[in-house]
Amino acid sequence: MKKLLSAFFYYTRTERMGIICLCAIAIGLLFLPQLFPLFFSPTQQDFSAFKAELAQLEKDDSPITNTENQNTPFLFDPNQASINTLQQLGLSSKTAQTIINYRNKGGRFKKATDLQKIYTVTADDYNRLKDYIAIPATPQPMAANLAPKTASTTISPSLTPFSFNPNTATEAELSALGLSKRVIRTLLNFRSKGGQFYQKEDLQKIYGLKQEEYEQLAPYIEIPTKAAPNLSSAVAKASIPGDLPHSYEKAPVVIDINQSTAEEWQQLRGIGPAYAKRIISFREKLGGFVNIEQVAETYHLPDSTFQAIRLSLRPSPITNPLAINTAEAKQLQAHPYLNWKQANAIVNYRMQHGYFTQKEDLYQLHALPKVVVDKIIPYIKL
Secondary structure, three states, X not given: OHHHHHHHOOOOHXXXXXXXXXXXXXXXXXXXXXXHHHHOOOOOOOOHHHHHHHHHHHHHHOOHHHHHHHHOOOOEOOOOXXXXXXXXXXXXXXXXXXXXXXXXXXXXXXXXXXXXHOOOOOXXXXXXXXXXXXXXXXXXOOOOOOOOOOOOOOOOOOOOOOOEOOOOOOHHHHHHOOOOHHXXXXXXXXXXXXXXXXXXXXXXXXXXXXXXXXXXXXXXXXOOOOOOOOHHHHHHHOOOHHHOOHHHOOOOOOEEOOOXXXXXXXXXXXXXXXXXXXXXXXXXXXXXXXXHHHHHHOOOOOHHHHHHHHHHEEOOOOOOOEXXXXXXXXHHHOOOOOOHHHHHHHHHHHHHHOOOOOHHHHHHOOOOOHHHHHHHHHHEEO
């Protein structure tokens, strides 16, 4: 054994010198950091200016404006306020732009609570600003229902009302009423696509017609009430298509918003294969349309197209409710009205407190703004 160890640990003179040199180098490298200051005097750099600039940058990026504005709100009219005014009130640039877009499309705030209709307005923003919303009252027409044709009725100088039927009025007659060319074009397009006014309130659905203009014209709208024509008998009596009465040439198309196929949607003027596919895809992600207005939320569907087909749409119950007590976070996040954070908040709340016993329990989740809960509740199935 001794011979074996002696043979294993035997080194030549050259090998012993190499080992000694390597050990010396290792020890030198070990103590080199301590020896470095003895030979070099590192210069101390002044970072005070950099630190001051960094502090100023952090100060500039902090939400000082919002904090100050939250403490000092002021009276404003959401129908008139500019985007700068809205931002000075503490609203985000996205929310301010959303309000401006809503107004540009003909939207109007008639009372303070209407501000909650804006999707990006949080409950905190509304509660902070609701006491400062000042919307001037709209004057009502004087005795419009008693004497619609008297000179004493309050009428805008731009309008010259007289009795008319919106289903038959010509372009010249509509122009004589004082309506803008844009409104006239929209109304005529609506009629050319099979649209019909069954009651005077239907005129409000024409895109671009202001509420005050409708209120002034409403007493003068005359829509004859008559029994629906028997289209099949009229067709049977006609020998050729040209013999059909003009009003019978094309029957209005009615679409069930939750049951109609892509081909049926394409029967509506302005709806092609692409729009039909988008509408059905959005409907499937939602689980069905709760109301007709949701169709307008379809990606890139022009509002003018929606307004033109609106009277041809009929509501029906949703087809796929959301099982709030069993759905996983991935299923919840797939809904267009919920994001990943909100979906996880629902699942975590369910794990901590058990199943939801009523839909209103969703209001207890801080991660879900009230406007989101209002939109998602119609889809909830306990």
